[in-house]
Amino acid sequence: MTTENMAPLLQAIGISKTYPGGVVANDNVNIAVNAGEVHAVVGENGAGKSTLMKILFGVEQADSGELRLVGEQVRFGSPRAAINAGIGMVFQHFSLVPSFSAYENIVLGSEPRSGIRFDRRKAIEEVRALSARFRLHVDPLQPVRQLPVGQQQRVEILKALYRGGRILILDEPTAVLTPQEVTELFSAIRALVAQGRTVIFIAHKLPEVLEISSRITVMRGGKTIGEIETKDATEQKLANMMVGREVTLRVERKPYNGKVTLAVNRLSLMNELRATVCDDVSLTVRSGEIVGLAGVAGNGQAELIEAIAGLRSVAGGDIAIGGESILPLGVRARRGKGMASIPEDRISQGLALGASVAENLVATRLDDRLFARGGLLDLGEMRANAERLIERFSIRIDGPNALAATLSGGNMQKVVVARELSEQPRLLLVSQPTRGVDLGSTQFIWRILTETRNAGAAVLLSSADLSELLALSDRLMVFYRGRIVAAFRNSDELTTEMLGACMLGLSRQSPEEMRAALA
Amino acid sequence: MSEAATTRRWAVLRRETGRALGAAIIALAVAFLIILFSSKTPLQAFATLTTAPITKVRTVGLWIDDVAKLTVAGLAYSLVFQARQFALGVQGQVYVGALAASYIALSPLGQTWCAIPLGIVCAMAGGALWGFLPGIAKARLGANEIVSSLMLNYVAIELANYLIRVDLTTPNSRLLSTAPFPSTAVFPALIPNTRIDIGLIFALTSVVAVWFALYRTSWGLKLRLVGHNSRFAQYAGIKEAFIIVSAMAASGALGGLLGAMFVEGRSFGKLAVSFEGNLAFEGLLIAIVARNRPLAVPVAALFYGYLRQGAQLMSIRTDVPSEIIVIVTAVIILLVASSYSVKPRAMLAAITRSSRPARTHVEAVK
Ligand SMILES: Nc1ncnc2c1ncn2[C@@H]1O[C@H](COP(=O)(O)OP(=O)(O)OP(=O)(O)O)[C@@H](O)[C@H]1O
Ligand SMILES: [Mg+2]
Numbered sequence: 001m002t003t004e005n006m007a008p009l010l011q012a013i014g015i016s017k018t019y020p021g022g023v024v025a026n027d028n029v030n031i032a033v034n035a036g037e038v039h040a041v042v043g044e045n046g047a048g049k050s051t052l053m054k055i056l057f058g059v060e061q062a063d064s065g066e067l068r069l070v071g072e073q074v075r076f077g078s079p080r081a082a083i084n085a086g087i088g089m090v091f092q093h094f095s096l097v098p099s100f101s102a103y104e105n106i107v108l109g110s111e112p113r114s115g116i117r118f119d120r121r122k123a124i125e126e127v128r129a130l131s132a133r134f135r136l137h138v139d140p141l142q143p144v145r146q147l148p149v150g151q152q153q154r155v156e157i158l159k160a161l162y163r164g165g166r167i168l169i170l171d172e173p174t175a176v177l178t179p180q181e182v183t184e185l186f187s188a189i190r191a192l193v194a195q196g197r198t199v200i201f202i203a204h205k206l207p208e209v210l211e212i213s214s215r216i217t218v219m220r221g222g223k224t225i226g227e228i229e230t231k232d233a234t235e236q237k238l239a240n241m242m243v244g245r246e247v248t249l250r251v252e253r254k255p256y257n258g259k260v261t262l263a264v265n266r267l268s269l270m271n272e273l274r275a276t277v278c279d280d281v282s283l284t285v286r287s288g289e290i291v292g293l294a295g296v297a298g299n300g301q302a303e304l305i306e307a308i309a310g311l312r313s314v315a316g317g318d319i320a321i322g323g324e325s326i327l328p329l330g331v332r333a334r335r336g337k338g339m340a341s342i343p344e345d346r347i348s349q350g351l352a353l354g355a356s357v358a359e360n361l362v363a364t365r366l367d368d369r370l371f372a373r374g375g376l377l378d379l380g381e382m383r384a385n386a387e388r389l390i391e392r393f394s395i396r397i398d399g400p401n402a403l404a405a406t407l408s409g410g411n412m413q414k415v416v417v418a419r420e421l422s423e424q425p426r427l428l429l430v431s432q433p434t435r436g437v438d439l440g441s442t443q444f445i446w447r448i449l450t451e452t453r454n455a456g457a458a459v460l461l462s463s464a465d466l467s468e469l470l471a472l473s474d475r476l477m478v479f480y481r482g483r484i485v486a487a488f489r490n491s492d493e494l495t496t497e498m499l500g501a502c503m504l505g506l507s508r509q510s511p512e513e514m515r516a517a518l519a
Numbered sequence: 520m521s522e523a524a525t526t527r528r529w530a531v532l533r534r535e536t537g538r539a540l541g542a543a544i545i546a547l548a549v550a551f552l553i554i555l556f557s558s559k560t561p562l563q564a565f566a567t568l569t570t571a572p573i574t575k576v577r578t579v580g581l582w583i584d585d586v587a588k589l590t591v592a593g594l595a596y597s598l599v600f601q602a603r604q605f606a607l608g609v610q611g612q613v614y615v616g617a618l619a620a621s622y623i624a625l626s627p628l629g630q631t632w633c634a635i636p637l638g639i640v641c642a643m644a645g646g647a648l649w650g651f652l653p654g655i656a657k658a659r660l661g662a663n664e665i666v667s668s669l670m671l672n673y674v675a676i677e678l679a680n681y682l683i684r685v686d687l688t689t690p691n692s693r694l695l696s697t698a699p700f701p702s703t704a705v706f707p708a709l710i711p712n713t714r715i716d717i718g719l720i721f722a723l724t725s726v727v728a729v730w731f732a733l734y735r736t737s738w739g740l741k742l743r744l745v746g747h748n749s750r751f752a753q754y755a756g757i758k759e760a761f762i763i764v765s766a767m768a769a770s771g772a773l774g775g776l777l778g779a780m781f782v783e784g785r786s787f788g789k790l791a792v793s794f795e796g797n798l799a800f801e802g803l804l805i806a807i808v809a810r811n812r813p814l815a816v817p818v819a820a821l822f823y824g825y826l827r828q829g830a831q832l833m834s835i836r837t838d839v840p841s842e843i844i845v846i847v848t849a850v851i852i853l854l855v856a857s858s859y860s861v862k863p864r865a866m867l868a869a870i871t872r873s874s875r876p877a878r879t880h881v882e883a884v885k
Binding site (some may be wrong): 020023237309310311330331332334335341343348349350351353354355359362363364366367371372376377378503 | 526530735736737738739740741743744746747748750751752753754755756757758
């Protein structure tokens with residue numbers, strides 16, 4: 001046996017990286033990935049995981065340290081160099097061309113050709129073959145814009161594989177997926193490994209990490225804390241290594257008995273193609289109560305929340321806050337009535353990445369006399385507001401003037417949450433509040449949501465994470481094909497399996513059962 | 520914390536200055552090469568290009584006068600670009616503003632003290648209207664602002680040409696310009712015997728005003744948020760349509776002001792056909808180099824105005840054709856546009872490596 005076979009497939013030694021703003025994102029980091037394994041990297045938001053991956057993929061350059069591929073030192077000056085060395089990466093935030101079809105996105109940049117012409121038929125065939133081989137099913141001809149997130153991700157993975165990637169880096173692939181899609185992704189990862197590929201996998205949900213990985217590298221505060229075999233790891237052990245203290249994910253809920261704050265009455269909604277996405281939906285949310293919306297993505301719950309937020313027009317029915325219809329009101333007027341909203345997608349909707357954190361934190365309150373008098377901004381107050389919220393929500397950044405784009409994913413989410421909860425809302429709309437957020441922050445956001453509820457807010461919560469819904473909600477509504485098909489009062493007897501069966505339309509409630517939990 | 524912010528700001532400033540200087544040096548090098556091939560006395564021509572603007576008080580005046588105008592044009596573009604509206608209507612606004620100022624100057628009011636203030640107000644109002652139209656068309660009807668603003672440019676230019684010929688010239692004259700304005704309607708000089716007039720003060724005031732509006736008012740923050748992410752702006756409850764329309768109208772007012780600065784300035788003192796010599800459009804370049812930052816606009820204008828003036832003097836005094844300026848401008852645009860979207864090292868790597876052209880694919884997709 002030669003030493004070559006002994007050396008890890010990909011190794012990083014003593015990597016350090018300081019961003020121009022002075023943030024030390026990686027501090028003497030080491031990682032060794034063996035051929036044919038699923039190597040997980042875990043750590044809190046801002047621990048430096050994405051930065052390390054970007055260095056492995058040549059997007060960022062390390063200030064010091066070295067990379068070795070099968071024992072030989074390599075330098076990746078650009079992603080192209082890393083791709084040529086057989087590394088592929090799917091970023092935390094996708095980079096597809098929305099108007100191009102799936103197969104065009106996959107082959108973009110390395111198109112098969114006959115002569116100088118782009119050989120479409122060959123491209124489509126190759127994409128079909130690749131997706132069958134790795135169990136990553138997508139329709140090659142669909143424009144990416146029309147694909148659900150889970151499929152967009154498959155397109156990203158196929159794109160990396162198409163370029164001959166033997167090492168595949170997946171940066172938080174499961175954060176955007178439904179439980180069903182996670183299962184499918186995992187079977188694809190297993191197929192990849194069975195066929196000799198190596199996967200580096202980042203996730204915040206520890207059960208996922210324990211299920212799919214064979215070894216785990218733990219990062220904290222820019223440093224690698226250690227490496228552990230998955231078979232020796234437990235959730236608690238990992239959590240303690242990551243956070244450096246004990247964590248528990250439990251929230252205490254006070255009983256509630258408030259007045260109805262939000263009333264949705266026989267609401268119908270249509271999508272852009274004029275197909276009905278919400279059909280005759282009625283529900284109420286009381287002050288001091290969290291109502292959870294469960295449903296497989298695309299069954300109408302996201303659209304319902306958009307309509308309440310004032311971002312989608314209503315085809316029929318009514319929405320009222322405190323007994324008053326809000327349909328004639330625009331977003332600003334609804335916010336004026338005490339509505340706050342944490343949107344599903346922080347990048348495309350929740351933030352202006354090119355603006356500073358301080359600016360992002362006041363964006364919804366620019367007509368508030370606190371920040372703007374006579375049309376003039378009070379920069380001092382904006383800064384003080386930002387410093388207050390950064391402190392209260394422990395956002396990891398180097399000052400209120402940092403651009404939102406330079407924050408790690410979890411910290412971006414905290415900025416959104418901080419802005420929406422900087423004042424106690426009357427009605428809080430929440431979608432996927434802890435998507436891509438680490439354990440410590442999840443705990444923190446859950447606590448904040450519960451506190452907001454206890455202080456009297458009516459909270460409407462939509463999440464793909466059923467355990468999150470069960471942990472937080474007082475009542476749960478299940479959406480299936482644009483209708484509420486089941487309603488529950490939360491209790492210890494209620495399980496994710498029961499919810500899952502209703503979400504897939506497999507089990508139904510009697511009208512009496514449903515009515516009991518609807519009011 | 521604020522120390523980190525300050526060092527970062529300096530780092531950004533250094534980087535941006537470096538880029539602009541780099542672009543200027545490469546542009547000069549390209550200019551030199553072109554001159555080498557097109558002139559019999561290349562060294563003399565190049566010397567004219569690089570030094571002529573500062574050799575005489577008069578040429579310095581020409582340069583600074585251009586800088587003032589380029590600054591206002593650059594500001595007008597910066598304002599709409601920050602809201603990510605690609606309105607290209609400054610040229611048309613200049614013509615409309617110039618017309619408005621000319622009508623005031625040539626009316627009985629033109630003989631009184633109020634000729635200049637009234638002329639400027641009317642010019643700005645006219646320009647604002649010309650900016651408002653594509654804005655409202657976009658907000659209400661979804662009309663593409665690039666197309667509608669360019670169309671309105673032609674309307675304004677032809678309108679000005681027509682009015683000069685049929686309405687504003689003295690009868691029987693075949694001149695393509697109006698009679699000279701009365702002296703009450705011409706800007707007083709700041710420095711005697713040069714072209715430098717109070718237009719420079721208007722330009723500097725505009726810089727401060729635009730900076731203030733963008734960075735110190737809630738309107739400006741809303742405008743920038745719309746520019747960064749319009750979906751976010753809607754979600755946050757910002758009235759996007761209002762911001763788009765008002766940004767385009769405000770930018771139009773600057774265009775109108777520029778029109779008044781042209782016709783009431785000492786270099787003209789009358790309205791003539793094609794008076795603006797494409798300068799309004801070159802404001803686009805200033806805005807790109809300055810990255811739409813109002814405080815950087817006059818700096819960029821200073822550099823670019825110098826090159827522009829040098830090229831004009833070169834075309835008069837040497838055998839190099841005046842078209843050279845067009846080529847040099849194009850080179851600067853290319854350099855600037857690419858250096859602002861591509862990292863220089865990556866670009867160099869892309870040039871030196873024989874990579875497949877990405878273009879083929881795009882063609883195939885079309
Ligand atoms: N382009 C950048 N400029 C400046 N600072 C940055 C930049 N990108 C990341 N950072 C900072 O570097 C640190 C590490 O970020 P990184 O994205 O690697 O974290 P992460 O472990 O991937 O976190 P998450 O789980 O939230 O995605 C963070 O403090 C972040 O704010
Ligand atoms: Mg990350």
